[in-house]
Structures are given as structure tokens and as C-alpha cells.
Amino acid sequence: xxxxxxxxxxxxxxxxxxxxxxxxxxxxxxxxxxxxxxxxxxxxxxxxxxxxxxxxxxxxxxxxxxxxxxxxxxxxxxxxxxxxxxxxxxxxxxxxxxxxxxxxxxxxxxxxxxxxxxxxxxxxxxxxxxxxxxxxxxxxxxxxxxxxxxxxxxxxxxxxxxxxxxxxxxxxxxxxx
Numbered sequence: 001x002x003x004x005x006x007x008x009x010x011x012x013x014x015x016x017x018x019x020x021x022x023x024x025x026x027x028x029x030x031x032x033x034x035x036x037x038x039x040x041x042x043x044x045x046x047x048x049x050x051x052x053x054x055x056x057x058x059x060x061x062x063x064x065x066x067x068x069x070x071x072x073x074x075x076x077x078x079x080x081x082x083x084x085x086x087x088x089x090x091x092x093x094x095x096x097x098x099x100x101x102x103x104x105x106x107x108x109x110x111x112x113x114x115x116x117x118x119x120x121x122x123x124x125x126x127x128x129x130x131x132x133x134x135x136x137x138x139x140x141x142x143x144x145x146x147x148x149x150x151x152x153x154x155x156x157x158x159x160x161x162x163x164x165x166x167x168x169x170x171x172x173x174x175x176x177x
Contacts (some may be wrong), residue, residue: 040093049096052086057113062168068160072112075136075147075157079106082113087143102140110170123165127158138143 065152066112079102090099107114110121129135131154141148149157 004164008098028122041059041089043093046097048097049100050091050094052084052090053101054084055082055113058081058117059115059171060112061115061164064163064167067156068164071153073158075149077112078101078140078144078147079136080110080112082107082111087159089143103135115170123162126165128160129153130158130161134149 060069063072073081073083078085084103086099089095108120110119110126111117128136136144136147136149
């Protein structure tokens with residue numbers, strides 16, 4: 001089909017490509033940055049993730065030894081106790097939502113500060129999580145270098161937690177591992 005908008009022939013130039021404005025990609029980038037900034041600002045209005053309460057500590061387990069508690073405090077307590085340290089970025093959405101979700105989930109599964117309450121995990125689950133490297137999670141250790149445990153520290157924590165669970169099993173089972 002011929003283009004009837006322009007005369008065709010040997011003396012006519014070929015049709016030009018579709019018109020493009022100079023700076024169009026800059027405008028798009030500026031629009032995307034402004035939209036992203038607006039979304040970021042709006043996200044700050046969402047109240048979830050900034051309550052940062054550390055409920056009162058009820059009872060901790062009778063630790064097998066002080067080294068086990070120290071290792072657990074370093075690698076586990078921020079999510080699995082009421083002794084959470086809330087860093088500055090835990091107040092900035094959307095990171096605050098992720099931090100709050102991780103702490104809520106960690107406390108629900110295993111809370112070293114509420115040992116008289118039923119725990120939703122067993123010694124075997126904990127030992128498997130530490131052995132496999134899924135606990136503490138890699139993304140947690142990126143921002144909390146002191147939570148990174150050496151292989152020897154992992155073995156010491158595993159043995160100490162197993163002994164602690166035998167000595168002071170949590171309610172709801174879990175002590176037999």
C-alpha cells in the first residue's frame with residue numbers, strides 16, 4: 001500500500017522515521033525518579049514496621065553454659081528474643097516492613113525470652129537450621145557482621161543448644177529434638 005500523504009517518485013525523498021523528541025528518555029527517567037520518590041514518601045505513612053516494641057522478658061532457658069547464651073545472643077536474639085536491637089533502617093519503609101516481619105516470625109517460632117510459653121520448634125529443627133546455614137539468614141549477617149559464626153562457633157552453638165534443650169526443654173515439646 002502506498003503512502004498517500006507524500007508524493008512518491010524519483011524526486012521525492014523516502015519517508016522519514018517516526019518523529020522522536022530530543023530528551024524523551026531524560027524526561028522518562030525524571031518521571032520514573034519522581035514517581036519512585038513519591039512512592040517512597042507514601043510508604044513512610046504506612047504504620048506497620050515501626051512499633052519496635054521489646055516486650056518484657058519472661059524467663060530465658062537455663063542455659064547449658066554462658067558461651068551458648070553469648071553465641072545465641074550474637075546470632076539469634078535479634079529475631080528470637082525480646083532483646084531485639086532495632087537499627088536505624090528498621091524505621092524506614094519498606095525495609096522496616098521486612099525487619100518487623102522477620103522479628104515477628106522469629107519470635108513466633110522460637111522466643112528465648114518467653115521460655116515459659118509454648119515454642120513452635122524443636123531442638124532438631126534448630127540444629128538443622130544452624131547446620132544447613134539457613135540460620136542466621138545470609139541477608140541478616142550482611143548488616144550484622146557479629147552474627148556471622150565460624151564453623152567452630154556453629155558447632156559450639158549446636159552442642160550448647162542441644163544441651164540447653166535437654167536441661168530446660170521449652171513448653172509445647174521441642175526438647176527431645
